[in-house]
Structures are given as C-alpha cells and as structure tokens.
Amino acid sequence: MTFVLVVDDDPAIVRTLGINLRARGYDVETAGDGRSALQVVDERLPDAVILDLGLPDLDGLSVLQRLREQHSVPVVILSARHETDDKVEALDSGADDFVTKPFEMEELMARVRAAVRRTASGEPPLVVTGAGVRLDVTERRAEVGGEVVRLTPTEWHLVEVLARRAGHLVSQRELLHEVWGPGYGRESHYLRVYLAQLRRKLEPDPANPVLFLTDPGQGYRLVAQRSAG
Template identity: 90%
Template sequence: MTFVLVVDDDPAIVRTLGINLRARGYDVETAADGRSALQVVEERLPDVVILDLGLPDLDGLSVLQRLRERHALPVVILSARHQTDDKVEALDSGADDYVTKPFEMEELMARVRAAVRRTSAGEPPLVVEAEGVVLDVTERHAERDGAPVRLTPTEWHLVEVLARRAGHLVSQQDLLREVWGPGYGRESHYLRVYLAQLRRKLEADPANPTLFLTDPGQGYRLVAQRSAG
C-alpha cells in the first residue's frame, strides 16, 4: 500500500485529502507543521509527500530542502502561492510537481500517481544515450564524456518528458503543461531558458545543438537512443 504523508496546517484540507486518499487505497499520515513532518519521515519513509509551503514553523521550502538532503522520495507541492517565482524556486529546490490552491481533487490525485510512478522500483529504467552523453532519468544521473553533470529538478523534468518520446517532436504546449502544470501553454520563454541551460551543460557546441533540437514555433525533440539501462 502506498504511504502518503500530507503536510498542511489547514485542518479542512488535511481532512479532505485524508478522505480522498484513503478512499483510493492509500495509507495516509498527516503533519500540521514542518518539524512534525520531518519526524514522521525519520520514523517511516513515505512513498510520496504532499507539502504545503506556508507552514507555521519551518517554511515549506526549508522542509523540502531538508528532505532532499537525505531522501529521493517524490514531493508534490500544494500551495496557495501562485507566483511563477515561487513555483520555479520550489521545482529547482527539488519538488517533483507543484499544484496551486484551490485545486481539483482529480488533478492532484493524478499528480500524486505520476510522482509515485516516476520513482517506482517496478518501472523499467529510463536511460538515453547520444554522443558521449548519458541521461539516466530513473536515477537522475547525467554524464558527459564520462564526467558527471548536475541538472536541476526542473531540467530533469524536461529531460524526462523528452526522453520518454526520444526522437519525436514534443510540442511547446505539452512540455509546458507536463512540467509546469495544466494552467500553462503559452510561456514559451520558460522553455527557451531551460533548453539553453541544458545545451550549455550537455551539448559539445551549445550554439549548434545535436541533442536537444528545436522545431521553430512547434516544440523540441531529444535526439538520443533509449536503452534499458
């Protein structure tokens, strides 16, 4: 049974999430503040954490950063903070996904399922290789010419979406919605910024990419061979 830790100081949200998660067969524990959440994690490692950012003691980002120092478990942010900067900071700090309040329960449940599925031991490893670059999406390990390369969580999320359709065009809209959420679709500048970062880190000649290709006005494709790991 999948164990979910819900971290939120709003009793109504905690109750609603608990009812809906348990109805879908999840084992649920709750925490109303950051310190309690960290204590739960030390006592019993969850399969996924649903984490509010506005906690009464530790800020949710601090909780996220402490989790990331020791664990690779998936974390879905559930927050009333709607600003793009907040979302980017959370994703770059290690969040796997970000859902804003008020939220649709079915959407949140889908995000939780996806986060668990991405880190499930039963899922076949996803590894792509091309021109000296190895991207192990499952383990989130990247190498270029044998040297490790550090990618941010948002960069990894983009790589994952592209790697799952390696060799095929992924539209700008699909990338934005899968990485940033269903409310996105026109913020193409996000993609330009992050793809430029990926090219600087992984391409032999970022100005003339051969790995991360742009189809102008349409989307992007990852030119690499998918292997079993």
C-alpha cells in the same frame, strides 16, 4: 485522477502543496497529523503520499511503517531533517524518495510523478544516451564524457518529458503544460531559455546541437537512445 495525500502539520506548506497539486490535475486530501493520515488511508487508499517526518502525534517514520505493513502506496518524504541517517532510515523503512525542506516545487512534483509511475507500471529506470552524454532521469544524474553535470529541477523536468518520447517531437504546448502547469501554453520564451541552458551544459557544440533539436514553430525533440540503465 491520481489521488495524493499530503501529511504535514505546517498549514502554509499544506496549502501550497494543495494548490500546486490541484493545478496539475491531482485529487488531494490533507492531514495535519499521523493518526488522521492513517484514517484517510483506511477510508480511501491514495495513489501517493507526501509525508512529513516531524508530526505532532505519531512520528512520520511510525506512519510510514504502519503504511508498509499493509500497503505498497508510494511515499515521498518531505522533511526539514537533513542528516544522512534520517534519510537512510526513512528509505530503509520503505519510503520511495526523500526531499528536504526548503524544496523546489517542480522537483517535488517530479519526484511524486516518478514514484507513482514506478509503482503503477514497475517500469525500469529511464536512462538515455547520445553524443557522449548519459542522462539517468530516474536518479537525476547527468554525465558528459563521464563528468557529472548539475541540472536544475526545471531542467530535469524538461529532460524527463523529452526523454520519455526520445526521438519524437514534443510540442511547445505539451512541454509548457507538463513542466509549468496547465495554465501555460503560449510562453514559448520559457522553452527557448531553458533549452539554451541545457545545450550549454550538455551539447558538444551548443551552437550546433545534436541532442536537443528544435522544430521551428512546433516543438523540440531529444535525439538519444534508451539504455538499460
């Protein structure tokens, strides 16, 4: 079971993250300040850390720097700081990703999963192409005919699950579990709505899709090729 340490001094955010992570099968520990976080790491090294920068004792960057002195554990910064300089400093200090508050829960979950996967396997970026569409799942960048198209966090999550099994059928139940959580399995209308949105944004002819195909009553498949990035 993947162990995630959540470090934030906002009890509401800590509680929300704990609920959502546990619902997705993660083992979760929380810390409200930097020193407590470092103590947790000393006792049990997490598989990933979600770290706020504005902590009441040690600054989040100091926590990050101390972590990097000994560990390569993936760290996703979750902060209300929006300035580019703050993001650059955090990434240069060794953070794997940076998410600003307020945030979309599904996007944060996807960033955590991606950071854990990259660290665990050293896997290359996930990029798929087809029908004039380029989907860089790792960097969350979609292009149609060279033009950038914006996808929502939930749309990206669907694309990610399908892209990892490009060319193969992914069942409705698996998609619902992966994107919305283990409590979902029968809400096939969610998939119809979001796949229709993806087709409108990405397909050359949404009424006659060639990328996002439906296997009636079974699931969906993304017909695209993995590329080198």
